[in-house]
Amino acid sequence: MTDPLVEAARAVQQRAYAPYSRFRVGCAVEADDGRVFVGCNVENASYGLTICAERSAVCAAVAAGARALRRAVVVSDTDPPAAPCGACRQVLREFGRELSVLGVGPAGTTTWTMAELLPSAFGPEQLA
Ligand code: THU
Secondary structure, eight states: OOOHHHHHHHHHHTTOBOTTTOOOOEEEEEETTSOEEEEEOBOOSSGGGOBOHHHHHHHHHHHTTOOOEEEEEEEOSSSSOOOOOHHHHHHHHHHOTTOEEEEEOSSOEEEEEHHHHSTTOOOGGGGO
């Protein structure tokens, strides 16, 4: 059975703007109310300004009023599938302490918990 979150991440991967790395990434996140938001990597001629797919998806979710995220899917063209970079892990953690992350590549998938991706995390609860 196809997972709509995987399909959404696959579709948005096609919109990635990655003329420099040629490494296209698509991300779909599911909020606790079931809504799905997507993002792709957007590179820039000033390389350091590149935005990753995951952070792009999180920003779309927050802009639409979502807060708690329960699942994320990251689609890339590598095997094993690409995991979120360090910066994206921290940003995902902000909205998904219990987030489940699925990496999807051409030949397989990998699942991570947020705690596996970012152990001993610093998060909003520390500032409460
Ligand atoms: N990239 C992402 O979009 N997400 C990640 O978690 C890892 C890296 C993008 C950034 C850049 O456009 C390309 O992949 C190569 O690093």
